[in-house]
Amino acid sequence: MHKKAAGRCPKAGRRKQDMRSSQVSDEGQLSLRKAESRRRSATRAVTMADVAQAAGVSTQTVSRALRDPRSVGPDTLARIEEAVRETRYVQNLAASHLASNRSMTVAAIIPTISASIFAETIQGLTDVLLPEGYQVFLGHTDYMAAREESLVRSFSGRRPDGFFIIGTRHTQETTALLKRTGVPVVESWSWTNRPVDMLVGFSNHAALMSVVDHLVGRGYRRLAFTGVMKPGDHRAKERLKGFQDAHERHFPGVTPRVVTVTSGPMVMATGVELLKLVREQHPDTDAVVFVSDVLASGALLACSGLGISVPKDLAITGFGNYDIAGQLTPGLTTIAIASRRIGTESANLLLRRMQGSEVENRTQDVGFELLVRGSA
Amino acid sequence: MHKKAAGRCPKAGRRKQDMRSSQVSDEGQLSLRKAESRRRSATRAVTMADVAQAAGVSTQTVSRALRDPRSVGPDTLARIEEAVRETRYVQNLAASHLASNRSMTVAAIIPTISASIFAETIQGLTDVLLPEGYQVFLGHTDYMAAREESLVRSFSGRRPDGFFIIGTRHTQETTALLKRTGVPVVESWSWTNRPVDMLVGFSNHAALMSVVDHLVGRGYRRLAFTGVMKPGDHRAKERLKGFQDAHERHFPGVTPRVVTVTSGPMVMATGVELLKLVREQHPDTDAVVFVSDVLASGALLACSGLGISVPKDLAITGFGNYDIAGQLTPGLTTIAIASRRIGTESANLLLRRMQGSEVENRTQDVGFELLVRGSA
DNA sequence: GCATTTCATGTTAGCGGTCACGCGAACGCT
DNA sequence: AGCGTTCGCGTGACCGCTAACATGAAATGC
Known part of the structure; x- marks a missing residue:
């Protein structure tokens, strides 16, 4: 003092x-x-x-x-x-920032840090940005649109040189705020034809369709979709939509079985609960499509205890290709996402734009891969 | 322009x-x-x-x-x-920062974001700090002391109002840098009698001793410790030391079985490899103590395929009480850490100090809990 | 050899806020 | 009524750094 x-x-x-x-x-x-x-x-x-x-x-x-x-x-x-x-x-970088009007920071907004799948993306992002002198601000929305908006607002005060954000659906005000910042923005983990600025993602919808196609190809006929569907989780919604659309194509007129809860933790135990719910509501289901590997692997692990033989009695699929998916017996059939690459590609796009050059392709589809293992 | x-x-x-x-x-x-x-x-x-x-x-x-x-x-x-x-x-917060000499930011340094267990801590940290107007800078060291030092150095340029850091062992220069900043610092996830400033942690050493005590109490006699031991991962070292010390107390003069690798990904498949290594080098081992749940659950899942009956032929323990630990059959005996609470408590300590008040207890032991399940 | 360019460095004026202090009006108290 | 306090707001001086321009010496061109 x-x-x-x-x-x-x-x-x-x-x-x-x-x-x-x-x-x-x-x-x-x-x-x-x-x-x-x-x-x-x-x-x-x-x-x-x-x-x-x-x-x-x-x-x-x-x-x-x-x-x-x-x-x-x-x-x-x-x-x-x-x-x-x-x-x-x-x-003192604050003084530098003020004088030069470059903050050397990137704001990153993700639904939740705890999902290791997003963590991979952030790791990729920072791995590319830190060596270039950029630092990363992290905020999480817990899948709430309002929190996303307030995060964007408060992050804007730092005048970041770029924004990275998971998801392509935002409140109108969020979109307006992002555009008004005038800095490059990368949206990710989803797909849209009208990105705010740049996009590094894939189609959750198409991914789920490929899952359904596979199941039907293997002879499964009574498919159910289940998962935790938080109101702000648009990626989950797209997956559900993909399931429904594919289902309609294969079984026109048949109402698809959908069992979801809107809250609850994304943990394996929840997967077990959902499996039970599905079997209660639709006892003759022969394939359960989970919105995430976390839930699917919980269910898969519980199957032997419930006397269910996978994939004979029941097929199970997940999403994300978490570490555990390949370790289970049978292995979990799932969709693999190049999660880390989403981070590095986004960082590269941001970097180029922040350094003044234009980028030719403002959208990048990193795709997905259906990994067929024993569970389906 | x-x-x-x-x-x-x-x-x-x-x-x-x-x-x-x-x-x-x-x-x-x-x-x-x-x-x-x-x-x-x-x-x-x-x-x-x-x-x-x-x-x-x-x-x-x-x-x-x-x-x-x-x-x-x-x-x-x-x-x-x-x-x-x-x-x-x-x-414009940079201008505010410069004029007021308060940046309203906290720098957080963790070994890796991908470990969901640290992610919980960060989530806790930001959940407390964001509503108070503080934003969190995140950096990861990948368990490298040199990267930690350079992170502290570059973060210091932002003049954060506080530091949160996982681990209590740093290079001399890192410690000096932290002290010189003059802002509150919380170290965590470990224990030391000479923290840089504040400490929210627990004793990895004591935790592993309790694991060994439990195993010995259950009649296991030929214990092995295994894990991935990155050179900069001091928490893993403390756990090993705890294992060794407890082992020495129970079996004076007997060389403890330790099988570690210094690199390799922290994934379940690595756990399987390590299990095989242990059984190669010490075929009569009757209990394997893993440094982490990730490895332990990989091994546990592989056991049935290897014809090993758990816990009859072999006991298995982990560390961290990850989601999966309770879902396996048998359940994984492990150490539970209040990971999220480490974040919230740290944030509270930082907050009070950043707001000018002193705190009475600069160190907080959040403890650990031995969760006994079927695997041991 | 002299004008022109290049290079290395200095000078000036901010960047967009906040702190310390000043000052008048309304308020409170005797 | 007189006078100290509180309240609400304005003024001036910075916070520490960098963009733009300036300058002088060395290198270059013809």
Whole structure:
């Protein structure tokens, strides 16, 4: 809380570096001079001016040396580097951001961090962005459109250089906000013909259709779809729609069996519950299509205990190709998504745009892959 | 890229609000006057001055209204709120940060996002911090001390108001950097008597000892420890140490069986490999202690295929109480950690300190719980 | 050899907010 | 009525850094 002894030139304005020693060793110098000019409780932090003085150059030269070392003379550079080291200077990026109007940050908004499948995407995103000097802000919506909107709003205050967001369905206001920021935006994990800006995704609808096609091809006829369907989870809705549309194509006029709950945790135990629900409501079901591997593997694990033989009595499919899917016996038939790649591709798109170049393809379909294993 | 037409008062300095219309509709006004004062390619963004003008007050009043609505008169507040709405003003937090020396951010550093167990912690952290206006920066180290150091360094540039970090073992430089920031720091997921600042964790060592105690109590005598032990994963090392120490107490002089690999993905398939390795190197092993549930459940699932009866032929234990642990048959005996609570407690500690108050207990032991299920 | 370009560095004026303080009006108390 | 307080709002000076321009010396061109 100590104030620092600054010059008190009543007119000259900011003269400060001429007061400080070039070392940081004067910790706790409490000489609160009388005519001290008003001073906010500033950080005692080392500033660029300290480095400049230590190196005997102007702050501008320090700034240049930091952002592009080749733009200053080699010996000057060496002196500056030494000065940075001895003063333990850490650049204040907020000041840099304000002056340069580039924040070197990317805002990422995902439904939930806990779903390891999204975590992979974020890992991919940061793996590409961090080495380029960008930092990633993370927020999660818990599948609530209102939270997404408020996140976008509050993140906008940081003036990120780019947005990454999972999902393509937003409130009107969210879309407007995103567009107004004027920075590149990548939507992902879904598909739309009218992205806000860029898109790295795939069709959940088509993926589920391919699941149904496969099941029907294997001779299953009484298919049911089940899962936790949070109101804001549009990807789940698209999957359901894909199921319904494929079902209608194969069995025109037959009402598809759909058993969903709108809340509840996305855990394996929930999958077991849903399996039971399906069998209660539609006892003759011969194939259960789960909205996620988490639920499907819970159900699959429970089958032996319930006396159900998979895939003979019942086929089970999942979505996401989680780690567990390949470890179960029988293996879980599922849709594999290049989750990490969504992150890296998105980062690359953002990077190019943030660095000023245009990108040719603003939409990228990473596709999906039907992995047929023993469960169906 | 259009410059904006600003006042050119050669002396008065920033007079700008008197030039702009209060609406944002003058897009693209390209009147580059001759004597135009030098202008950087600034954002055309709405500033607080625009809002102030629209509301007929000073910027200071707008600032006050935004940060503490009760500090201005009710009708003034209403006018300002209306002005904010009509100008679509979004506060520039970088400027706020620079002026106020508070960034309203917390930097979080974790080993990997993909481990859902850490994701829970982050979710807890942000759930508490976001409503308070703090945003969370996330970085992952992939268990590399050097990356941790460089993350701390680059995050420091943002002048976060707090640090959250998983682990208590850092490079000397990392520790020094953290201390020098002068902001509150919470270390977590481990235990130490000399935390950098605050600590929310538990003893991995004690947890593993309780696992061994339990196994020995159940009559198992030939225990093996196995897992992926990345060089920078100190929590894994503490668990191993706990295993070894407990083993020594129960079987003095007997060399404990330890089978580890230093690299490889933390997936279930790796658990199967490790199980096979253990049985190759120590065929008479009757209990395998895994460093993580991921590996343990992989192994447990593989057992029936390998003709191993659990827990009769072989006991298996894990760590973390992942979702799957309770769904397997038999259930996986493991250590449960209040992973989410680590996040929320850490956030609360940080919050109090960031808001200026001291905290009485700078260390918090969230403990662990041995969950005995069928596998051991 | 002198004008022109290039290179390395310095100077000036902000970026968009907030802090400390000032000041007048309304309020409270004796 | 007189005077100290509180309340509501404005003024001026920065926060630490960088864009744009300026400058002088060395390198280059004809």
